[in-house]
Amino acid sequence: MYSEYGDVYMMSIMGEDEYVLCDPIAFDAVLRREGKFPIGASESVIPFKEYYDETNNTLGKNSMSHGPEWREWRRSMEADMYAEWEVYLPAIADAASRISKVAGYEVTERVDNIAFEDFLSRSAFDMFSSVMYGESPRTTDSDVVDPADLEFVTSTQAAFELTGRLLFNPLEKVFGGDIYRSFKINMDRTFAFGSERTAKYISRVTEEEQREAGAKEDRGGATGGGEGNDAGNSGCPVTAVKNGLVGRLVNRGRLSVEDVQSMSGPLLMAGVDTTAYVMSWLFLNLASNPAVQTRLAEELRTVLDGADVTTAKQMQDLPYLKACIRESHRLTPTSAMMTKTLHEDVDVDVDGMAYRIPAGRRISLNLRAYPMDPRYVDDPTSYVPERFLPDAVRARSGTMSGVALDHPAFADPFGRGKRRCTGSNLAIAEITVLAARMVQDYEISFADPKRAMWRPRQRLMLKADPYPDIKLVRRVSS
Numbered sequence: 118m119y120s121e122y123g124d125v126y127m128m129s130i131m132g133e134d135e136y137v138l139c140d141p142i143a144f145d146a147v148l149r150r151e152g153k154f155p156i157g158a159s160e161s162v163i164p165f166k167e168y169y170d171e172t173n174n175t176l177g178k179n180s181m182s183h184g185p186e187w188r189e190w191r192r193s194m195e196a197d198m199y200a201e202w203e204v205y206l207p208a209i210a211d212a213a214s215r216i217s218k219v220a221g222y223e224v225t226e227r228v229d230n231i232a233f234e235d236f237l238s239r240s241a242f243d244m245f246s247s248v249m250y251g252e253s254p255r256t257t258d259s260d261v262v263d264p265a266d267l268e269f270v271t272s273t274q275a276a277f278e279l280t281g282r283l284l285f286n287p288l289e290k291v292f293g294g295d296i297y298r299s300f301k302i303n304m305d306r307t308f309a310f311g312s313e314r315t316a317k318y319i320s321r322v323t324e325e326e327q328r329e330a331g332a333k334e335d336r337g338g339a340t341g342g343g344e345g346n347d348a349g350n351s352g353c354p355v356t357a358v359k360n361g362l363v364g365r366l367v368n369r370g371r372l373s374v375e376d377v378q379s380m381s382g383p384l385l386m387a388g389v390d391t392t393a394y395v396m397s398w399l400f401l402n403l404a405s406n407p408a409v410q411t412r413l414a415e416e417l418r419t420v421l422d423g424a425d426v427t428t429a430k431q432m433q434d435l436p437y438l439k440a441c442i443r444e445s446h447r448l449t450p451t452s453a454m455m456t457k458t459l460h461e462d463v464d465v466d467v468d469g470m471a472y473r474i475p476a477g478r479r480i481s482l483n484l485r486a487y488p489m490d491p492r493y494v495d496d497p498t499s500y501v502p503e504r505f506l507p508d509a510v511r512a513r514s515g516t517m518s519g520v521a522l523d524h525p526a527f528a529d530p531f532g533r534g535k536r537r538c539t540g541s542n543l544a545i546a547e548i549t550v551l552a553a554r555m556v557q558d559y560e561i562s563f564a565d566p567k568r569a570m571w572r573p574r575q576r577l578m579l580k581a582d583p584y585p586d587i588k589l590v591r592r593v594s595s
């Protein structure tokens with residue numbers, strides 16, 4: 118569309134006309150007008166919105182609204198989601214290390230092997246659960262996996278996939294078709310699982326605390342009133358839940374235990390397959406480009422020398438890994454658009470022409486236009502992480518290439534402004550830690566290079582279809 122119509126055009130997506138801008142600087146004018154209670158991109162995912170209405174999930178409804186109730190919902194968890202990197206990195210690193218230990222066997226060696234794409238969904242679930250509950254459920258290890266956890270992974274995967282299909286076939290719901298029925302079953306399972314897991318976790322740690330307190334009392338050392346408990350004195354009954362996001366949310370005292378339970382399903386839903394899709398493109402790009410992988414393995418060896426990434430400093434010291442992730446987003450983003458809807462009309466200037474975009478009309482920034490334009494980007498269809506190394510970025514600063522490659526709108530897949538993804542730091546940490554571990558441990562390639570062909574397919578996010586079979590071979594040095 119961009120090459121045919123230029124910097125601004127209109128198109129109809131999901132039955133609604135929307136403006137599409139290609140210039141990120143013009144899109145900045147939209148962002149500046151988003152106001153105090155911006156409309157979130159998630160609000161256009163109608164199947165979720167309707168599901169929350171039907172199941173009377175108040176926090177779910179708040180998350181998909183744009184008034185004071187949305188802000189309160191967001192504030193109730195933001196501080197814990199955007200916590201210091203070091204808070205969650207060790208748990209993520211532990212999960213990633215367990216994942217990588219079994220990856221070669223599970224994906225390549227076992228007769229009944231796990232498709233790499235599914236392995237990544239399980240990996241994302243293991244890492245995110247480690248963040249939520251302080252320990253990994255190890256769904257990537259077929260010897261120890263709990264079938265209930267596996268059912269969760271399959272249900273979210275299905276719900277995610279079916280949401281995409283429903284978006285493009287809204288009549289499915291009207292006529293109560295199979296896609297809608299299946300979507301509902303999988304959403305119910307996902308949410309029941311999240312709530313139940315969280316309840317179990319909270320009661321387990323509460324019991325542990327009571328046992329510890331009892332033991333202290335027996336030794337005559339009990340002080341009472343929760344004193345000496347670094348989980349805080351919020352008045353919350355679950356003072357012992359120190360580990361993990363769930364514990365931090367409960368202990369902050371803005372949400373009740375029941376609130377956290379009802380948020381767990383939606384958070385797992387928002388945090389698992391999104392991350393898996395981004396990782397699936399990254400590993401696909403690495404498998405397609407062995408020279409890049411070799412250079413990355415060399416950087417990891419030099420900086421980490423076999424260790425896991427557990428500190429923010431280590432993350433900073435891996436510019437090539439960062440560039441690989443950044444280049445993967447440029448070449449194969451999980452969504453081709455960043456979308457906003459404003460409460461008021463906005464005037465946008467593009468090439469000296471003024472466009473008035475009415476309130477309530479969707480406006481998108483095309484993430485594939487400038488970053489793939491050969492006038493601004495050399496060899497745009499190739500995967501070249503070197504273009505995102507600090508020297509290259511500095512050299513093009515102030516040029517159109519700098520805009521096309523380095524404008525913040527193109528930096529990552531998490532959106533911008535007040536509705537930016539609350540899980541962005543967690544997702545970046547998970548992707549970085551797992552990629553660092555896997556590339557240190559394995560050479561990642563296609564099982565059958567001749568048959569490794571795919572096309573991007575639009576569901577809720579863009580995915581490679583069919584996802585090629587991946588082969589993992591242990592690196593000699595590891």
Ligand code: HEM
Nearest residue numbers: 157158384387388391392395530531532536538539540544
């Ligand atoms: C790589 C993985 C992820 C991607 C690509 C992603 C992408 C996005 C995008 C594009 C938005 C909409 C932003 C907007 O409205 O402008 C969003 C919102 C959101 N994301 Fe993520 N996300 C990811 C991981 C996560 C994780 C791990 C969580 C953690 C639970 C999470 C929780 C949320 C929530 C709660 C919102 C709603 C924020 C709001 O409306 O105020 N996401 N995400």
